Amino acid sequence: MAERKMLTVLGGQTCDVPPIWLMRQAGRYLPEYREIRARYPSFLDLCYAPESACEITLQPIRRFDFDAAILFSDILVVPDALGQDVRFEVGEGPRLQPITTEAHLSTLDLNGALRRLSPVLETVERVRAALAPEKTLLGFCGAPWTVATYMIAGHATPDQAPARMLAYENPGFLERLLDMLVEASAQYLVAQLKAGADAVQIFESWAGPLPEREFHRWVIEPTRALVRRVRAEVPGARIIGFPRAAGLRLEPYLDGVAPDMVALDWTVPLEYAQRIQSRIPIQGTLDPLALLVGGEALDAEVRRILGVLGGGPFVFNLGHGIIKETPIPHVERLVALVRGEA
């Protein structure tokens, strides 16, 4: 089989030229994405349309020859599949019917969730069949805490105050919600791996604002349970953790969760990332704003990152999702720089 470079790195080896993909690489900065998107009144309908979702997953691979494709979907398909009302308003982001009571929680249907996610699993099968053998296919889900923050607040917030307040007021409620998300997410990731995903990434976008004890209870514990559940059903499953803005809690996260690779945001000092790399393969760190701005700033950042992290197990990526105003030539330049062709 042709070498899937990301799997080489996930296995702890170093590639001379690191593999590269970008978080949110399929999306609005691409005109070919916007064209398909315009045909669907609702973003979730697009997530559940296997033919279009497959095409969108492949678009950035065709255009930039990235080493990995990431399934086109969203972390909020899980609450939708559980039966919560989820919508995406153009220009406003996600809107959910907030869940804060036991009565509402008890209406969610764990048993039916995986069946409702079957179109996404069909997308995984289609992508694997269409993708070149040397390309890695990544599946994903949101981490239980991050998904819960949206389910509780009903929308994006700067500091996750609604979920954090509920955690203090009614920890038993949050525990029950997280247990349900661990189970639904485990079934979903296992199904993605069985449908053809080579590895899965767990997005913990909102690890940042939690105090230490809450970080252990709401981030580490549920994610550890999720990872164990997946590995119990798929031995050797390869899992990437992305605890964005974990700061000083990064090493406790690695101790507790034990992912195969960790994705780091751009605030992590590179010399510290290099130390982390001596225990686990690393992905990420480029500031999405450096890619947006381009020019000499981009060149310098990319060379600095490659200089510090390129000598060990490393996957080049952004430290968070690509910004939708990013010019396409900047992405082309980035790929050329990483491949030593610039």
Ligand SMILES: Cc1c2[nH]c(c1CCC(=O)O)Cc1[nH]c(c(CCC(=O)O)c1C)Cc1[nH]c(c(CCC(=O)O)c1C)Cc1[nH]c(c(C)c1CCC(=O)O)C2
């Ligand atoms: C928190 C989160 C969400 N979704 C996701 C996260 C975790 C990563 C992160 O922190 O960015 C993850 C995600 N969302 C999407 C993907 C697809 C795969 C990829 O290309 O990476 C992935 C991996 C598509 C998407 N998800 C969304 C879009 C844009 C929707 C559109 O085209 O109308 C895409 C392409 C919508 C979305 N989805 C979400 C929000 C807050 C929004 C609105 C804000 C925004 O628009 O960026 C929830």
